[in-house]
Amino acid sequence: SVVPDYLREALSDVEPDTSGEPAGYIPELAAADPDRLGAVFATTDGEVYGAGDIDTEFTIQSISKPFTYALALADRGFGPVLAKVGVEPSGEAFNQISLESDTGRPYNPMINAGAITVHALAGPPELTPVERVERVVEGLSAFAGRRLTMDEAVCASELEHAHRNLAIAHMLRSHDILTEDPRSVVDGYTRQCSVLVTTRDLAVMAATLANRGINPLSGERVIPEPVVRQVLSVMSTCGMYDAAGDWATQVGIPAKSGVAGGLIGALPGQIGIATFSPRLDRHGNSVRGVSLFERFSADMGLHVMEVP
Numbered sequence: 001s002v003v004p005d006y007l008r009e010a011l012s013d014v015e016p017d018t019s020g021e022p023a024g025y026i027p028e029l030a031a032a033d034p035d036r037l038g039a040v041f042a043t044t045d046g047e048v049y050g051a052g053d054i055d056t057e058f059t060i061q062s063i064s065k066p067f068t069y070a071l072a073l074a075d076r077g078f079g080p081v082l083a084k085v086g087v088e089p090s091g092e093a094f095n096q097i098s099l100e101s102d103t104g105r106p107y108n109p110m111i112n113a114g115a116i117t118v119h120a121l122a123g124p125p126e127l128t129p130v131e132r133v134e135r136v137v138e139g140l141s142a143f144a145g146r147r148l149t150m151d152e153a154v155c156a157s158e159l160e161h162a163h164r165n166l167a168i169a170h171m172l173r174s175h176d177i178l179t180e181d182p183r184s185v186v187d188g189y190t191r192q193c194s195v196l197v198t199t200r201d202l203a204v205m206a207a208t209l210a211n212r213g214i215n216p217l218s219g220e221r222v223i224p225e226p227v228v229r230q231v232l233s234v235m236s237t238c239g240m241y242d243a244a245g246d247w248a249t250q251v252g253i254p255a256k257s258g259v260a261g262g263l264i265g266a267l268p269g270q271i272g273i274a275t276f277s278p279r280l281d282r283h284g285n286s287v288r289g290v291s292l293f294e295r296f297s298a299d300m301g302l303h304v305m306e307v308p
């Protein structure tokens, strides 16, 4: 196949760009090698092509948000989830401390306020916090098609500095959006963000969204089709935070970034794409990941608003 050659060429073109900085607010993340670079394509018919650092593990961080949103929608149904978390782009940073003024809901599930709330909605209501984390890890693993583990060091490091997420969770508790101890929800959410994935895993997870909720490698149905539509819609409007508009015009693929440097895109019926490069722009999105996606979209005509 010519695809690996194409990917290698794309990686070498973006490699000289060392602008941006790895996330600094989670000390353990700042220790990661900033030069790592990888890209993987996973098609809906189960082909996987990659180049660069495709089997290096890093923490999933905010890329867990669309998948946990999917699990909550599948486990609880749309009504209970939408009652607590909206679907409006906030146009704000991922960790902005803000809620809808009339309803008290977080604007959307891709910013931290929404994702912390969504974590508490994963699994049936009777689960303990520990069981809920297990439900999330098991669900993320089904998307990836292999059993995923957690980076305890990154998790502990983030929890030590989780003041902002705790402030958000306490605010959510004061509005009765959260109805349990905010500290245990932030603990579970941080564990969710600390799940270890490779670029290959992320591409397969994205391909599962692109493939109507069926993992194209394992054949397992992970989530129902209506949930896929909801998740991809929210990714396309909110997945890149306050850069979502630039992304929608320049790349035009439903996407999600994470502060460890991962980035995914899912093109319905076609392909899941993942890139990994830890240096981030001022929005918290991977600099070289964004460049790679711009190139993939232009070279292959992947923009969803373009007639193929």
Ligand code: GLN
Pocket (backbone or CB within 6 Å): 060, 061, 062, 063, 094, 095, 112, 158, 165, 190, 193, 257, 258, 259, 260, 284
């Ligand atoms: N765990 C990180 C946080 O809550 C995730 C943020 C991100 O990846 N954008 O701050």
